[in-house]
Amino acid sequence: VRLEDLAGQCGEWLRGNGPESDIVVSSRIRLARNLAEFPFIRKCTGHDRAAIQDTVRQQILGVDRWAGLTYIDVNQLDSVDRQFLVERQLISRELAEADGSRGVAIDANEKFSLMVNEEDHLRIQVMHSGLALQTAWEQIDEIDNQIEQRITYAFHPRLGYLTACPTNVGTGIRVSVMLHLPALVITQQIEKVFRSLQKISLAVRGLYGEGSQAMGDFYQISNQITLGRSEQQLIEQVGDVVPVIIDYERRAREFLVQESQQDLHDRVCRAYGILCSAQSISSQETMQLLSSVRMGINLGLINDLEIPTINKLFIHTQPAHLQKLRGIQLDTADRNIYRAHYLHSHLRKLDRGNDAAEKN
Amino acid sequence: MKCQHCEKPATFHITELTGPKPQEVHLCEDHARTYLTQPEELDKPDSIASVLSHNMQVGQTAEELARLDQRACPVCGITFFEFRHQGKFGCPHDYVCFEEELEPVIVNIHGETTHTGKRPRRCSVGVDRKTDLIRLRREMKDAVEKEDYERAVRLRDEIREIEQEGSAS
Numbered sequence: 179v180r181l182e183d184l185a186g187q188c189g190e191w192l193r194g195n196g197p198e199s200d201i202v203v204s205s206r207i208r209l210a211r212n213l214a215e216f217p218f219i220r221k222c223t224g225h226d227r228a229a230i231q232d233t234v235r236q237q238i239l240g241v242d243r244w245a246g247l248t249y250i251d252v253n254q255l256d257s258v259d260r261q262f263l264v265e266r267q268l269i270s271r272e273l274a275e276a277d278g279s280r281g282v283a284i285d286a287n288e289k290f291s292l293m294v295n296e297e298d299h300l301r302i303q304v305m306h307s308g309l310a311l312q313t314a315w316e317q318i319d320e321i322d323n324q325i326e327q328r329i330t331y332a333f334h335p336r337l338g339y340l341t342a343c344p345t346n347v348g349t350g351i352r353v354s355v356m357l358h359l360p361a362l363v364i365t366q367q368i369e370k371v372f373r374s375l376q377k378i379s380l381a382v383r384g385l386y387g388e389g390s391q392a393m394g395d396f397y398q399i400s401n402q403i404t405l406g407r408s409e410q411q412l413i414e415q416v417g418d419v420v421p422v423i424i425d426y427e428r429r430a431r432e433f434l435v436q437e438s439q440q441d442l443h444d445r446v447c448r449a450y451g452i453l454c455s456a457q458s459i460s461s462q463e464t465m466q467l468l469s470s471v472r473m474g475i476n477l478g479l480i481n482d483l484e485i486p487t488i489n490k491l492f493i494h495t496q497p498a499h500l501q502k503l504r505g506i507q508l509d510t511a512d513r514n515i516y517r518a519h520y521l522h523s524h525l526r527k528l529d530r531g532n533d534a535a536e537k538n
Numbered sequence: 539m540k541c542q543h544c545e546k547p548a549t550f551h552i553t554e555l556t557g558p559k560p561q562e563v564h565l566c567e568d569h570a571r572t573y574l575t576q577p578e579e580l581d582k583p584d585s586i587a588s589v590l591s592h593n594m595q596v597g598q599t600a601e602e603l604a605r606l607d608q609r610a611c612p613v614c615g616i617t618f619f620e621f622r623h624q625g626k627f628g629c630p631h632d633y634v635c636f637e638e639e640l641e642p643v644i645v646n647i648h649g650e651t652t653h654t655g656k657r658p659r660r661c662s663v664g665v666d667r668k669t670d671l672i673r674l675r676r677e678m679k680d681a682v683e684k685e686d687y688e689r690a691v692r693l694r695d696e697i698r699e700i701e702q703e704g705s706a707s
Contacts, residue, residue, distance in 0.1 A: 214630060214668035215701075217614045221628035297626075319656070326658050330668045332630035337644075338653025340630040344640065345647050347633070349655040366571075379649075406650020 181259055185494075185502040189266045190288045192489040196308015200476045200485070201424050203356040203396065204307055206267075207314045207413070209322055210341045210350035211300040212332040218342040219295060227279040227295050234294050237328040238283055244324075246286045253279055258507060261498035264386065267305065269293055271386060290321065297342050298350075300325070311353060311417050315409065338405065348405030353416045356385070357423060360395040360473040361430035364445075368397075371426060379403050380419060394465035394492060399423070431477060446474030450483075454525045458514040464495045464521065483525070491524060541566035589646045590622050590639070611635045613673040630669050667700055674700070 192203065212218060213233065216226050235249050252260060252273060260274040269282050273296045280295035293301040302325070304318040332340040338348040346352075362368045372382045385396040399419065401412045434442045449470035452459075472488045474480040493499055495517050501508050504516055539548045542564055550570035554561040565573055607619035616628030618636060627633070633640065644651055674697050681690035 212630065214665045215671040217629040217672050218627050220624070220626055221614045221616060322656075323659065326660060330660075330664055331658055332669065333658055333665055334630070334633055334653075336652055337633055338655060338657075340633050342626050344625075344627070344643055347644070348648065348653045351655070403648045403650075405644065405648035405653055408655040 181262060182502065184266065184288070185262070185499060187288075189268075189493060190305050190307055192493050193307040193486075196306060196310055198420075198424055199308040201358055201427050202309040202420065203358055204305055205310045205314050206303060206305045206354050206356070206398075207311065207318050208301055208303040208352045208354075209318060209339075210298040210346045210352075211302065211322070211325070211339060212341060213299050214330045214332045216299065219297060219299070220342065222295075224278055230299050231279045231281055231294050233329070234292075234300065235281070235283075238292065238325065240328070241324050244285070247283050247290075248286075249281055249283045251279075251281045253277075253281070258498050258501050262502055265493060265496040265498050267386075270296060270301070272296055273301075290317070292321075298346070309355065309417075309420060311355070311413050315353075315413055319409075345402075346404050349407075349409050349412065351404055351409050351412055352400050353413050354383075354398045354400035355416060355420050356396055356398045357420070357427070358394075358396055358469070358472065359423070359427050360469050361434055362427050363395050364434065365430045367426065367430060371423060375399060375419065378415075378419070380416065393462065394469040396469075431473070435477060442477075443479055446470050446477075446479045450474065450480060450525075453521050456518045456521070458511075459518045459521070460514055461495060461497055461517070464517060465492065468492055468495075487524065491521065495520060539564050541569055543569045589643050606639065609636075613669060613676075615676065629672050630665075631672070664703060667703070671697060671700055 190204070196202070196204075213230060216222065216230050219227075222230070231251075238244060238247065239249065241247075250263070252263075252269065255263075260269070263269040263282065264271050264274045266288065268284055268288065268291045270293065273280055273282065273293050276295070278295070280293075282294065283292040284290070289305055291303045291305075293303070302318055302321055304314045304321070306314050334340055339350040341347050341350055359368060359371075362371060375382055379402045381400050381402045383398045383400070385393045385398070399416060401416055403412070407415075449467040453464070453467050453471065468488055468491055471480060471483070472485065475483055475485055475488065494503060497513055500513055500517055500520065503520070508516060540546070541548045544566060546566035546568070548564035549567055550563075550565045550573075552563045552565065552570070552573070554563060563573065607622070608617060610617045611628060611632050612635070613631035614629035616632060618639065621627060621632065621636065641651060674693055678690050678693040678697065681687070681693060
């Protein structure tokens with residue numbers, strides 16, 4: 179897999195299908211694991227880090243059924259490429275910004291990635307479009323079993339899998355579901371939802387994880403507790419709350435349609451209009467407007483666009499993707515201009531198609 | 539009166555009594571909403587550092603604290619002080635070495651102290667021996683630095699033995 183080839187694709191999490199995919203963007207499970215014979219990352223020497231990477235790389239590339247796996251040495255990548263992988267949710271910001279030996283193995287369809295030398299030695303991740311936690315668990319469980327046959331994990335009989343930070347000890351699992359909740363944001367109910375989630379010890383984060391702002395009205399809901407409950411219980415805890423939030427979001431959308439159809443329609447059409455005609459536009463503004471348009475399509479207010487197109491634009495208009503697609507490095511100002519151009523050419527394809535037809 | 543944070547008129551006049559002195563804030567509706575929901579938002583799980591320091595202030599003298607802070611893990615060498623400040627461990631053995639001090643932290647985070655989920659299928663007997671490699675490698679490095687080659691060779695052999703156990707199983 180070459181990064182350039184990935185750039186043109188949408189990636190698994192924004193494929194835009196799967197159950198409840200108008201609201202549930204993706205389901206993701208990650209497991210934190212450490213090798214028993216090495217110190218945790220912060221006590222690792224450069225030599226230790228290199229040895230961990232070599233061991234893991236050798237062992238996972240030796241698994242027959244993972245022949246399609248590509249290992250990327252993140253330390254060798256330039257900053258645009260690292261950012262590119264962050265934007266695709268294949269690596270964390272922490273891994274991108276760290277120093278020293280570190281890497282990621284990814285499979286061709288981007289459903290599975292395995293980070294090496296992040297906060298823990300191993301961070302295994304499985305991602306699916308739409309609401310599909312059970313499938314994701316079955317896969318990651320199997321991947322974990324495969325690795326465990328080759329590598330001795332740090333494990334304690336009472337405390338479970340040992341992790342660098344006690345917040346992940348036990349199962350080392352994080353179950354998360356990414357939701358698109360524009361109507362709850364507009365109706366200002368989102369805070370209320372978050373507070374009730376926090377009370378049942380679920381965490382809410384923005385699009386790019388810890389500390390990131392909620393961009394484009396995307397929110398990730400995940401478990402906070404990792405010890406004292408089984409993986410299955412933790413998956414259920416997240417899985418059970420999702421339909422409730424979906425229901426809230428649908429009701430908020432219904433409310434907007436009934437009570438302020440005019441405002442809603444206006445908001446959606448303005449967003450569409452700006453995206454089609456801006457000459458320079460930031461990533462943040464683009465996300466915000468695409469969010470309105472996405473909801474507009476789901477509510478039938480926009481009929482000449484498809485959800486997959488919008489999903490693709492969400493990822494392609496991010497800074498590193500834009501530069502990969504353009505093939506050169508661009509500074510912020512140039513990116514904003516190219517982004518406007520890119521949106522313009524993708525959203526107004528229909529018009530151009532008609533023009534071309536007329537000329538013929 | 540204008541809102542303290544923007545140009546809109548202040549419609550909320552709040553007197554804050556939690557600080558050392560009463561404090562007045564004047565806000566518009568939007569900023570009042572953010573302001574009033576803030577404390578609950580901050581009500582996230584306490585940081586590890588704060589839980590630890592809270593627990594230790596209870597029933598422990600400064601002297602005991604200082605002694606605890608200096609205690610180091612025999613495997614990776616991390617001191618309790620370092621862990622307390624950074625919230626992250628140095629090696630798997632720290633969970634054993636600081637087990638007692640860690641318990642309230644674990645309870646605070648997870649509400650439980652016993653793992654009930656998945657276990658490695660392979661027998662985990664070798665785990666502690668593997669973790670011992672961390673100590674042995676560190677000691678070997680130290681021996682080499684001190685030019686105590688006799689000891690270094692002994693340690694090297696011991697390390698090899700443990701490493702090979704793994705590949706044989």
